[in-house]
Amino acid sequence: MDEFELVARYFDHPQAERNQVTLGIGDDGAVLAHMPGTESVIVTDTLVCGTHFHKEHSAASIGHRALAVNLSDIAAMGASAEWATLNLTLPSFDESWIEQFAASLLALARRYDVALVGGDTTRGPLSVTMTVGGRVNTGAALRRNGAQPGDSIYVSGLLGGAAAALERDDVHSEDALLDALWYPQPRLALGVALVGLAHSAIDISDGLLSDLGHVLHASANLGADIDAARIPLYPQAERDLGHRRALELALGGGDDYELCFTVPTARRGSVSVLEEELALPLTCIGEVTPSGACHVRHNGRILTELVPGYRHTWSG
Ligand SMILES: [Mg+2]
Structure with a gap:
């Protein structure tokens, strides 16, 4: 038996039993059943050492993150996740690293009933590529391009935690900011519940303003009015970095993996019910406007403005 x-062997654990997986890991290919009345949603993401994580970061956090960032995209589409493939490039054979990486990745897969159906291992600079498949009822997938003027804009969870953890440059203590950075929680239950409720959705991987900008741009170049006072911040980020910096990171920091979605105003009551059911903060931060600009206001004053093209500048 060679090292690969x-x-x-570390991935050879009982997989989630899924009806649609006719043949899983172990053959030349996986066989997935066609499910009438549904459509497949496919997402993929690569994490490269030195770009998306660094050598000192734990194998467990990298294993979790590799799957979580893909599940976050599945959630943003309103799909439920079914299967995943893993392509792992390793510089050397470090058995304890591989064991921790695999255990963390498989724990997340089990939690969301995702079957690992295949993959490949090669030698080279450390990088991890995963592809994840999910399913929605035909025509039901959430998209970026459905926002309408007057929609209420919501975000899930708290924002800016991952960016605050990086900026604070303290990778040794354990707290909510580091959890946000290394163990992002994909919002799959929320995504599925938003089907038929939200007009549009996206996951916040590049920062709230950037990703909301994608929604507005795709939705016929609409604009937005955001109230800075309503942006949900991590108390720890405000304490460690100050309110202003915590707000800046929540607006532009990235790596939050929360969902941003727009809902017709008449359905706001349903979002409140959902917030209770999921025990997850769902915060209305503003509304979609017909203009092509995105304004963030603070105490009635415009704090920042994104114009079409979405290069944002700070004022005041
Ligand atoms: Mg995304």
């Missing part, structure tokens, strides 16, 4: 067969 040994790697495969």
Whole structure:
């Protein structure tokens, strides 16, 4: 048995039993059943050492993150996740690293009933690529381009935690900011519940203003009015970095993996019910406007403005 067969052994654990997986890991390919009345949603993401994470970051956090960032995209589409593939490039055979990486990735897969159906292992600079498949009822997928003027704009959870953890440059203590950075929680239950409720949705991987900008741009170049006072911040980020910096990171920091979605105003009551059911903060931060500009206001004053093209500048 060579070392890459040994790697495969760490992933050879009981997989989520899924009806649609006719043949899972172990053959030349996986076989997935067609499910009438549904459509497949496919997402993929690559994490490269030195770009998306660094050598000192734990194998467990990298394993979790590799799957979580893909599940976050599945959530943003309103789909439920079904299967995943993993392509792992390793510089050397470090058995304890591989064991921790695999255990963390598989724990997240089990939590969301995702079957690992295949993958590949090669030698080279450390990088992790995952592809995840999910499913929605035909025509039901959430999209970026459905926002309408007057929609209420919501975000899930708290924002800016991952960016605050990086800026604070303290990777040794354990707290909510580091959890946000290394163990982002994909909002799959929220995504599925938003089908038929939200006009549009996106996950916040590049920062709230950037990703909301994608929604507005795709939705016929609409604008937005955002109230800075309503942006949900991490108390720890405000304490460690100050309110202003915590707000800046919540607006532009990235790596939040929360969902941003727009809902017709008449359905806001349903969002409140959902917030209770999921025990997850769902905060209305503003509304979609017909203009092509996105304004963030603070005490009635315009704090920042995004114009079409979405290069944002700070004022005041
Ligand atoms: Mg995304």
